[in-house]
Amino acid sequence: MKYVLGIDIGTGSVKAVSVDLQCKSFETSQQYYSFNSPKPGYHEQDPEQIWAAFLESIKEIIIKIGSQPLAISLSSAMHSLLAVDKDCKPLSTMMTWADSRSSDIAKRLSDSAEGLAIYNDTGTPLHAMSPLCKLIWIKENQPELLNKAHKFISIKEYLWYKLFQEYKIDHSIASCTGLFDINKLTWHKSALALIGINNNVLSEPVPTDYTKEFNGTSQNPELGFLQAGIQFVIGASDGCLANLASMANKPGVAVMTIGTSGAIRIASKTPLPNEKSMPFSYILDRETFICGGPINNGGITLQWWLKNITEGKPTEESYDQLFKQIGEVPAGSSGLIFLPYLTGERAPIWDSESCGTFFGVKLQHGQQHFSRAVLEGVCYAMRDVLDTVQQNAEPITQINISGGFVKSDIWVQTLADITAKKLVVVQTEDASSVGAAFLAMKTLNLIQEYPTSNYANLKTIEPNPINSKIYSENFTIFRLLYSNLKETMHQFYQMNN
Template sequence: MDYVIGIDIGTGSVKAVSVDLEGKSFGAVQQYYSFNSPKPGFHEQNPEEIWDAFKKSMDEMIVEVGNMPKAICLSSAMHSLIPVDETGAALAPMITWADNRSAEIAKKLRQSEIGLSIYKATGTPLHAMSPLCKIIWLKENDPDLFARTSKFISIKEYIWYKLFKEFKIDHSIASCTGLFDVNQLIWHKNALNMAGIGDELLSEPVPTDYMKFLESGVPVVIGASDGCMANLGSGGIKPGIAVMTIGTSGAVRIASDRPLPNEKAMTFSYILDKQTFICGGPINNGGIALQWWLKSNSKQELEETDYDQLFAEVAAIKAGSNGLLFLPYLTGDRAPIWDSEGCGVFFGAKLAHDKGHFSRAVLEGICYAMYDVLVAIEENSAPVKQINISGGIVKSEIWMQIMADITGKDVVITQTEDASAVGAALLAMKTLGLIGNYPDLLATDLKTIKANFSSTEIYLRNFIIYKKLYADLKDTMHEFHNMNAQRD
């Protein structure tokens, strides 16, 4: 059987997916791994553990299918950083995208002219997640490790070096480092100077269709980042289509033929291939906010029935939660506010509100946060007419209806799982000429949820208050955060 393997190297697991030449997945193998948090704000992983998971996933997938694939292509989580020596051996644990130790560095950069110029050139938001900020932190806080480092690389570069003994970085992963000029496709001098490094400490940038061959003769395409691959795997590379994913966190992304910088909202512009940028923004508080709300009202471990009961309660409440609003910034937030000191807020609570109103307000608040990103993206892009949606949200029809109503867009359920790995497989097929163009994944039998525009009118009025509420409370949030931080 002719097939390709897309491998997604995620934050919690590696997943290998077999995809036939029509773009349909038919098998998957997954290997999990752990993370460590040795100090508050730190989030680290062992790159060797991830390499082992990669090998096992790839080998098991081949054994499961029974013959060698036509190609393999890699998708990877963004913003990781590993200091390595000249042999590619890790000198310290990998710092993941979730690590927040360089938050103050990012905050200062966002407030500076040089920082904004770097953002516009690189397309990477100035945030603790970016390798630029991580490298500056290492330079300032661990000078010995900084001095001993031969290369600063990502987890995909680590795996690529293990496979082929060369330091290469694809344009997609490079474009989310904060160190790479996305227009000239070279390392950005001002960003390098800010980090205190030369380009010799970074891998050689190559296109996302760059490939090498394993000893077995199977070609391996270097691929792109998981967010870019998810758009490809979800059918989100055409004009007028946005891709929304809500899992623990959330993201909104569209395809563009050029970067779409937005200094105020600091949306990202990452490279998929030579013709395509994937532009958008991430939020911190997706399913994690819903999980927090459920746990706060439960005395036991959560089960699927708890979610089902909540969604049933929400469906009985009218749009707008009877004037109750929720700011979902329980862990601060990224786009478009970029505020790590923000907090969650219920506003407008009255005696008439019961648990169902609060539950619906939580779902609406998460959707407002996603819509806030979408509005920022549309400021510089063609209007979005359709949203392809995936992640945990697809398990709830009422939650998807709320998203359709708040955005006023058609919501289409696409690939509910494996979108990044499927996208990697499609990129491999196009690179090898197995397909001429990416297939149209938006088949007519996919479920579409239409907006109820009477609800949309209510939500648009409430969204204005949602935005004003954060603006009015921002300084107070920061004051309260700092007061409690000093007390701790």
């Protein structure tokens, strides 16, 4: 059977998905691995564990199907950083996107004209997640590692070297580093100068359709289960490829995902910089940028609330009870508003010192009002990012949604009412892996255009105009609350940390 294999190298697992030549996925393999957090703010992984999981996922798919893939295409989590020697042996553990030890550096850059100029050129928000901030942290705290390293690379580059013994980075992953000029498609001189490095310690940037043919086991004995002739496509980042699989690679349609965290992404022909709210502008291909913003506090916020109002670990039944309780309260939670910044926040405020806050509490409010306010707070945060992204983009007429939250009718309707947008449930399982496969298929001329959907066959949720009016007024207060409380939050953070 002819198929293409899309592989997503995530933070917690590798997920491989086989896609046939009719663009239908049919087999999957998921291999998990762990992370370490030896100190507060540290989030590290062993790249060899990820390499082993990568190989195992390919092997399992081949065994399930009984034949080799025509091509293998790679998706990857963004913002990882690994120092290696001349033989690509790790000199340290790998820092993931969640590593926040450089948060003070990010704040310092955000307050400088030089930092903002770098943001405008690179499209990467000035945040601890970015390799730019991580490398400055290494310079200031581990200068011996900066001097010793032959290369600083991401996890995808590490796997690509293990496959082909060459240092290449796709334009998509490069555009997430804060080190890459997304207009000139070259490493950014001022960013490198801040760190004190040159482009020799970074990989060669290549387009996301860069392809290399596997020529047999002479390249690496661990790859003996693969046949010569398989085409490897370097692919793009997970967020960009998720947009592709979610049928939102054209302007006017946004993708909104809510899992533990959340994100909003739209396709654009040009970057969409905004120095105040710092949306990202990452490269999908030669013609398309994927722009948007991530939030920290998605499903984790509901999980936190549920743990505090029920006994034991949250279950599917306890979530059902929570949503039933929320449905008994009218839109607006009777004047109660929640800022959901339990773990600080990324877009659009980029403030790791912000915190969660209930506002408007009165004697009339019971547990059910607080429950609804928590849900609405997450949706307000997503609306905040959406409004930021829309400022310089083409009008958004539709939002394609995916993630665990789509199972809750009350959550989805609340989101539609707060955003005042039509939502379409495009629950593309394993979207990043599938998007990687689609990219390879188009690159190899197995398809002429990316797949589209007949939206008439998909579940659509329209906003309730009466609720949307209530939420519009409350959202104004929601945004004012953060700006009015910002300095107090920072003062309180310093007192308690």
